[in-house]
Amino acid sequence: MEGIAHTIKNLYKRSDSAAGAGMRCSPEPSGILMPIFTNWSSPPNELRLEHDAIHVWRASLDCDIGLLKRLEASLAPDEKSRAARYVFQRDRDHFIAARGILRTILGAYVHRPTANLRFTYGPEGKPALQLIGGEPSIRFNLSHSHGLAVYAFSNHREVGIDVEAIRRNIARDEIAGRVYSVPELAEFHALPLELKNKAFFLCWTRKEAYIKARGSGMGIPLDSFEVSLTPDQPEVLRSADSSRWTLRSLQPAPEYVGAVVGEGSDWVLRLWDWWNWELRYQA
Ligand SMILES: CC(C)(COP(=O)(O)OP(=O)(O)OC[C@H]1O[C@@H](n2cnc3c(N)ncnc32)[C@H](O)[C@@H]1OP(=O)(O)O)[C@@H](O)C(=O)NCCC(=O)NCCS
Numbered sequence: 001m002e003g004i005a006h007t008i009k010n011l012y013k014r015s016d017s018a019a020g021a022g023m024r025c026s027p028e029p030s031g032i033l034m035p036i037f038t039n040w041s042s043p044p045n046e047l048r049l050e051h052d053a054i055h056v057w058r059a060s061l062d063c064d065i066g067l068l069k070r071l072e073a074s075l076a077p078d079e080k081s082r083a084a085r086y087v088f089q090r091d092r093d094h095f096i097a098a099r100g101i102l103r104t105i106l107g108a109y110v111h112r113p114t115a116n117l118r119f120t121y122g123p124e125g126k127p128a129l130q131l132i133g134g135e136p137s138i139r140f141n142l143s144h145s146h147g148l149a150v151y152a153f154s155n156h157r158e159v160g161i162d163v164e165a166i167r168r169n170i171a172r173d174e175i176a177g178r179v180y181s182v183p184e185l186a187e188f189h190a191l192p193l194e195l196k197n198k199a200f201f202l203c204w205t206r207k208e209a210y211i212k213a214r215g216s217g218m219g220i221p222l223d224s225f226e227v228s229l230t231p232d233q234p235e236v237l238r239s240a241d242s243s244r245w246t247l248r249s250l251q252p253a254p255e256y257v258g259a260v261v262g263e264g265s266d267w268v269l270r271l272w273d274w275w276n277w278e279l280r281y282q283a
Contacts, residue, residue, distance in 0.1 A: 059150075124217040184229060195230070
């Protein structure tokens with residue numbers, strides 16, 4: 001697994017050159033389903049979180065040692081102690097990178113030094129930004145899988161995000177049987193074998209993104225809501241409160257799938273690359 005995220009980074013550096021040559025997608029108007037294969041761009045120097053947008057960032061967590069040290073210096077004492085509890089260095093480094101990168105992006109949005117940012121945690125552990133002297137309007141959520149992190153940021157609307165590397169060495173059918181709802185299982189079983197792996201992770205990430213938007217961990221029965229899972233078909237969320245949310249798919253890298261769920265339907269998705277931006281950013 002060593003270096004996978006770096007490979008992805010290089011792959012996307014190449015695809016960004018193509019984007020620069022005119023292939024870059026602009027955000028789609030609300031209500032139109034964005035294709036799962038989307039391009040990611042370099043963010044502007046001055047970040048502005050529009051009310052009608054959700055910004056999603058992707059980042060490699062395999063940082064060089066100099067960057068990792070800078071990111072680590074921005075962490076709060078509780079984050080440093082949490083990092084120290086990881087048994088394996090790779091997991092520790094990825095946690096430091098994920099939280100450090102979160103701080104660099106949040107700091108740029110709210111114009112605060114990264115080390116001054118404080119987090120509070122919801123009843124099920126969802127982190128939120130604490131600002132002295134007022135309720136922050138910025139909301140965020142993050143997810144990481146196999147060296148790749150995705151972050152969602154929004155203005156006043158709750159968000160949840162999830163990413164997974166598409167893996168083959170998992171007890172796919174058994175897990176699906178335990179955690180997917182009856183309609184999801186029916187859709188899953190009807191698929192040809194070659195689509196099942198991707199469908200499994202599409203379903204997983206869509207369910208997780210919804211759960212995370214609501215700030216719940218195990219609090220929501222997994223069969224109490226449904227998502228669509230057939231690859232290359234529109235993303236659908238059916239839940240008791242589905243009119244409150246919009247679900248969108250992401251593909252942050254080859255062999256990864258992701259999903260974001262945001263409050264309301266009057267928003268567009270903007271996709272930013274951290275690894276271009278961090279070169280300009282001083283943590
Ligand atoms: C926290 C939880 C919601 C997601 O965790 P995960 O998928 O293992 O990991 P991810 O990388 O996607 O997300 C972890 C991040 O989500 C955030 N998070 C933690 N608790 C959260 C919550 N209750 N709601 C939203 N976000 C949360 C944190 O930032 C965390 O990362 P950090 O602590 O390193 O900063 C998960 O632990 C959980 O409880 N899931 C239960 C649902 C389930 O069983 N799903 C099966 C698939 S359908």
